[in-house]
Amino acid sequence: MAASIALARQITRVNINNTKICRLSTVCTDGAFCNASLKRYSDVAPSRSDPEPDVVESHNETLSNAQAHYRYIFPEILPNPDSTRRNKVCEMLERNDMMNRRSVLEIPEFYVGSILAVTASDKYAAGNTSRFVGICIDRGGCGLRAWFILRNVIDDQGIEIMYEMYSPMIREIQMLKLEKRLDESLLYLRDAPNEYSTFDFDMAEVPHVAGDHVPINPLKVKLRSRPWLERYERQDLKGVEDLGLAQKFYDRAKQLATPWEKYDIMKQYRATVTAEDQDEVFRDIHEKQQQIEQARIVRRRRKKLQSNR
Amino acid sequence: MSCLTLLNGAIRNGFGKASFSTTQSLQQIIKLSRLRVVDNSALGRAAMQSGKPPRCIHVYKNTGVGTIGDKILVAIMGQKKRGYIIGCRQKQAAGVPRFDSNNMVLVDDSGTPLGTRIRVPVPSCLRGKATGDFSKVLAIASKFV
Amino acid sequence: MARSVPPRLKFQILPKIRNLSTPEGPLGRIKQLQKLVGAIIQYERIESQWSRADEARGYVERLIQEAVQNGPNHKPTMELANYWLVDKDLVHKLFKVLVPRFQNYTRAYTSMFPLPLKMPGRVNYKAVLELKGNAYPHVVPHHHDNHHTLLNQLLSAANDEYRQQKLAEKLSALNISMAQFGDEDKATGDAYSGAEEDGKGRTAADDNEEAAGGSPDKTTTAA
Numbered sequence: 001m002a003a004s005i006a007l008a009r010q011i012t013r014v015n016i017n018n019t020k021i022c023r024l025s026t027v028c029t030d031g032a033f034c035n036a037s038l039k040r041y042s043d044v045a046p047s048r049s050d051p052e053p054d055v056v057e058s059h060n061e062t063l064s065n066a067q068a069h070y071r072y073i074f075p076e077i078l079p080n081p082d083s084t085r086r087n088k089v090c091e092m093l094e095r096n097d098m099m100n101r102r103s104v105l106e107i108p109e110f111y112v113g114s115i116l117a118v119t120a121s122d123k124y125a126a127g128n129t130s131r132f133v134g135i136c137i138d139r140g141g142c143g144l145r146a147w148f149i150l151r152n153v154i155d156d157q158g159i160e161i162m163y164e165m166y167s168p169m170i171r172e173i174q175m176l177k178l179e180k181r182l183d184e185s186l187l188y189l190r191d192a193p194n195e196y197s198t199f200d201f202d203m204a205e206v207p208h209v210a211g212d213h214v215p216i217n218p219l220k221v222k223l224r225s226r227p228w229l230e231r232y233e234r235q236d237l238k239g240v241e242d243l244g245l246a247q248k249f250y251d252r253a254k255q256l257a258t259p260w261e262k263y264d265i266m267k268q269y270r271a272t273v274t275a276e277d278q279d280e281v282f283r284d285i286h287e288k289q290q291q292i293e294q295a296r297i298v299r300r301r302r303k304k305l306q307s308n309r
Numbered sequence: 310m311s312c313l314t315l316l317n318g319a320i321r322n323g324f325g326k327a328s329f330s331t332t333q334s335l336q337q338i339i340k341l342s343r344l345r346v347v348d349n350s351a352l353g354r355a356a357m358q359s360g361k362p363p364r365c366i367h368v369y370k371n372t373g374v375g376t377i378g379d380k381i382l383v384a385i386m387g388q389k390k391r392g393y394i395i396g397c398r399q400k401q402a403a404g405v406p407r408f409d410s411n412n413m414v415l416v417d418d419s420g421t422p423l424g425t426r427i428r429v430p431v432p433s434c435l436r437g438k439a440t441g442d443f444s445k446v447l448a449i450a451s452k453f454v
Numbered sequence: 455m456a457r458s459v460p461p462r463l464k465f466q467i468l469p470k471i472r473n474l475s476t477p478e479g480p481l482g483r484i485k486q487l488q489k490l491v492g493a494i495i496q497y498e499r500i501e502s503q504w505s506r507a508d509e510a511r512g513y514v515e516r517l518i519q520e521a522v523q524n525g526p527n528h529k530p531t532m533e534l535a536n537y538w539l540v541d542k543d544l545v546h547k548l549f550k551v552l553v554p555r556f557q558n559y560t561r562a563y564t565s566m567f568p569l570p571l572k573m574p575g576r577v578n579y580k581a582v583l584e585l586k587g588n589a590y591p592h593v594v595p596h597h598h599d600n601h602h603t604l605l606n607q608l609l610s611a612a613n614d615e616y617r618q619q620k621l622a623e624k625l626s627a628l629n630i631s632m633a634q635f636g637d638e639d640k641a642t643g644d645a646y647s648g649a650e651e652d653g654k655g656r657t658a659a660d661d662n663e664e665a666a667g668g669s670p671d672k673t674t675t676a677a
Binding site: 264268272 | 459460461462463467469470471480481484509512513516517520534537538
């Protein structure tokens with residue numbers, strides 16, 4: 001990765017949107033700006049289980065059905081939409097690295113609300129690995145900096161661990177329960193009673209057939225009494241029960257609300273990777289992804305045969 | 310925190326924007342931070358039940374900001390006691406657990422922990438700090454995360 | 455709002471939105487853009503400040519893009535058109551007039567041209583923003599090159615012939631043949647200096663010609 005960053009820095013002429021821009025291209029090296037600038041994936045890329053199919057996928061007519069799902073399966077493969085951070089060479093190199101990693105480590109399709117078990121390398125733990133089970137409360141980042149946060153409550157202590165998906169320290173990511181929630185981010189679980197975030201480390205894997213619709217858990221969380229970490233009345237949360245606040249809170253929230261952002265199509269455009277760029281990305285990785293999926297099927301079949309014996 | 314929002318409100322200009330910027334809440338453990346004692350020491354338990362949790366009065370570190378594994382001095386039930394931070398609310402690096410409360414264990418002057426057991430999970434990266442005093446603290450930990 | 459992945463806009467946009475500061479803040483910006491978008495859809499060519507026109511351009515293009523892609527029966531698109539076009543007749547125009555016009559466009563639906571600065575005075579960059587295919591004459595007049603029409607080709611050929619004929623007559627008057635011009639070795643200094651003198655100055659013969667009503671080469675080409 002360091003070599004690819006060095007290569008990208010050497011490039012002084014970059015063709016972006018068919019114009020030559022003479023400047024040194026730099027690679028974003030920290031995940032912080034990615035978190036800030038990149039919208040939640042579901043804002044722009046709904047999952048395959050959307051209840052209201054109001055999306056007209058006309059741009060995908062040229063792609064096969066398989067490729068059309070890629071932006072749901074691994075949204076981090078798409079580059080940062082910020083046009084000042086785009087660099088085709090960097091993106092190509094990162095994509096290569098990502099697919100190479102994916103061919104070695106199976107990173108399942110997951111959404112915020114899914115329950116995962118991550119086994120990571122830990123030199124201080126017994127057996128040099130440590131396993132953590134938790135609900136994904138947030139995910140973000142693009143490219144190799146993609147991350148997700150798992151939350152669990154152990155011995156009445158709420159614990160969260162942020163994992164970088166493509167870190168070589170990760171040995172295994174196991175999908176225990178694939179499901180979606182009503183919100184794109186479950187950070188409000190920090191202000192919810194512990195029951196909502198407790199998941200048994202030994203919980204059994206809930207089987208999910210590949211290609212099936214992702215189920216949406218319609219659970220509405222009842223938060224603890226105030227004080228809270230965030231002003232939830234100002235956020236459009238669907239997975240939370242009635243907050244039970246005084247009217248003045250809702251009035252102030254209405255004052256500060258920005259209902260016009262829903263119609264600000266140029267702001268949304270700048271926060272999305274365009275259809276042409278997406279198609280280019282997916283065509284690039286399609287072959288490799290097919291190989292990975294084929295290998296996975298073979299591996300699963302082999303496992304099944306062994307377990308039957 | 311509420312004092313700051315009041316100031317923010319008072320200094321608003323005609324466009325309703327505050328005249329100074331503030332950072333996000335950093336969740337750092339500094340002087341006067343309140344912590345949660347997570348061992349089964351009598352002093353710790355009494356402090357937590359009385360509703361007056363220990364307050365950090367010194368961080369044994371050049372920066373003055375304590376994180377996981379740092380030694381601090383706390384004022385607890387009218388006494389000064391040393392302790393180790395074994396859990397932080399602060400945002401951590403990838404792979405390092407972030408706790409919902411700032412956890413600490415009390416330790417006497419010779420470095421022996423006051424309690425006999427830590428009832429919450431402890432980050433496994435603390436094992437890397439198994440030097441002298443700290444190894445005694447790790448010995449009473451029951452679960453590692 | 456629109457949840458489908460947008461196709462790339464066929465013109466350059468700045469990486470960030472312009473704030474277009476107004477007393478109402480971000481809402482004021484949207485209201486200003488609503489007016490501009492409505493005006494472009496209605497009049498199909500507007501003059502405005504460069505920054506405002508450039509900002510509105512993206513919104514117009516995206517609106518038309520959504521309308522072309524999804525049609526009027528798509529609820530979110532109709533909601534979007536309803537929001538951006540305050541005058542409801544324009545919503546009708548968008549779907550019934552503009553969508554068929556731009557149905558098969560592969561390029562941008564709008565054009566933007568800078569207007570000249572009025573100097574002396576304060577520098578105020580203005581621009582013309584128009585929808586393509588509008589009924590007005592072109593902003594930048596099309597240069598019509600008529601050189602290759604049949605009539606003009608015949609005329610220019612006739613001109614050339616006349617000139618050659620005249621040159622031959624003048625040379626024969628000075629007893630110099632055309633053959634000498636082709637042969638560098640045989641050409642003398644006199645021959646060249648003689649030709650130059652002839653070429654430069656206007657002889658009495660030329661004056662007579664003009665008085666008579668001009669020669670073929672003096673007529674203007676047919677437009």
